[in-house]
Amino acid sequence: MSGIRSEVTLLVSIVMQSEPAYSEAIRILESGASFLSSAKNPSSQMAFGRLELNLATVHANMSNFEAAAEHLKLILNSRSPPLLVKGAALEALAALCVQLHQDQEGMDYATAFAELWGDEYVHAVTSESLQDVKSEAIALRILAEMVNPSESLHAEVLSSADVQNISGAAVLAFAEFHHVVGNFPVAKNLYKKAITSSKQDLESSVISLSAIAMTPEAVHIGAITGLGQLLISVGDFEEAEVQLTEALKDIEKIKGEKHPHVGVILACIGHLYQQRGIARGSNEIFLVEGMYKSALDLMKASPLESDNKGRRMTDIVALTRARLGTALTAMPSRYNEVQKLKDWVDTVWNFSRPLPELVQLKQLLAGKKQEEVLKDNRGIGSFIDIRLERVFFK
Numbered sequence: 001m002s003g004i005r006s007e008v009t010l011l012v013s014i015v016m017q018s019e020p021a022y023s024e025a026i027r028i029l030e031s032g033a034s035f036l037s038s039a040k041n042p043s044s045q046m047a048f049g050r051l052e053l054n055l056a057t058v059h060a061n062m063s064n065f066e067a068a069a070e071h072l073k074l075i076l077n078s079r080s081p082p083l084l085v086k087g088a089a090l091e092a093l094a095a096l097c098v099q100l101h102q103d104q105e106g107m108d109y110a111t112a113f114a115e116l117w118g119d120e121y122v123h124a125v126t127s128e129s130l131q132d133v134k135s136e137a138i139a140l141r142i143l144a145e146m147v148n149p150s151e152s153l154h155a156e157v158l159s160s161a162d163v164q165n166i167s168g169a170a171v172l173a174f175a176e177f178h179h180v181v182g183n184f185p186v187a188k189n190l191y192k193k194a195i196t197s198s199k200q201d202l203e204s205s206v207i208s209l210s211a212i213a214m215t216p217e218a219v220h221i222g223a224i225t226g227l228g229q230l231l232i233s234v235g236d237f238e239e240a241e242v243q244l245t246e247a248l249k250d251i252e253k254i255k256g257e258k259h260p261h262v263g264v265i266l267a268c269i270g271h272l273y274q275q276r277g278i279a280r281g282s283n284e285i286f287l288v289e290g291m292y293k294s295a296l297d298l299m300k301a302s303p304l305e306s307d308n309k310g311r312r313m314t315d316i317v318a319l320t321r322a323r324l325g326t327a328l329t330a331m332p333s334r335y336n337e338v339q340k341l342k343d344w345v346d347t348v349w350n351f352s353r354p355l356p357e358l359v360q361l362k363q364l365l366a367g368k369k370q371e372e373v374l375k376d377n378r379g380i381g382s383f384i385d386i387r388l389e390r391v392f393f394k
Contacts, residue, residue, distance in 0.1 A: 049085030053211040092211035106144040139170035168197035194223035213387040222387040229383040237276040263298025292324040322357035329364040
């Protein structure tokens, strides 16, 4: 079994950077899954589940999200899937739905995950293990509700603050929640814990039962990127640059230099330079502009004449263009360009809550001084979850 695991890990790592290897990797993985699908012994059922989780991850990496979801649902519909495999599939489906802006479906899967651990499981585990499972369920609900977290959820998060034995993905969800609500010291500690936990998982000889955004690789880069953005908010630009540079190197190593997620991290670095320039009173406009435009190219942003329909990461592109527009307001000669950026973001931002950076851009275009805008919006801003390709804010 260990040999099969090694081969699966190698296949997944190859396909992450090589599109020509995609079809061959899928063929090999599906052949193994087909062979194991009718097996009835627990070890074969577990192996089948692992292969399906890996298939979902490979498909998602190639932007074939429909196929990814099908493989996860195949686990749920299979005959007597192991409890842990079924839980991993539900977690991955919840996260995938959030990534695809199917927020209610994501909440439904998070609820199903919480309900999975019924009386039979409760009687078979210790109270400590049960608390860990409850914390995992709360963390998944946080993930599903992150776009608009509720007050009741806030109380549940606080009650789970001391839980230690939970996954890196769960810790990251708690970190992001505290980041959203502005509890930066707690968020910082939790990000660091998520980084440590996911790194241990990556170095472990045991393959994680996870898929897509919940894998140790995704959690590790997500936690580093989240910490880097948090450090920008508190003005620790030097350490923020260290973290984001590390995330950039990791994502290039895993997914290649042209992957859209490289663009996401470049957008975060552009934001770092923008905020550092404001704090120091220095002019870094051309560096900031270059970073944002490189990010937009890698994210395959549509031209300003198009609405980005059908493309990935529209809300991250919108945030990046709003921040670029804000930076360019320092140059009166580029007013028309800034206006086009503002109009584009206004058109594509279809959420009930306004994007804070768009509000700030409109204030600057209306003639409000930058110092006043910064004062009025102190502590208000957005951050990016690179795993889920979403923008979160309070």
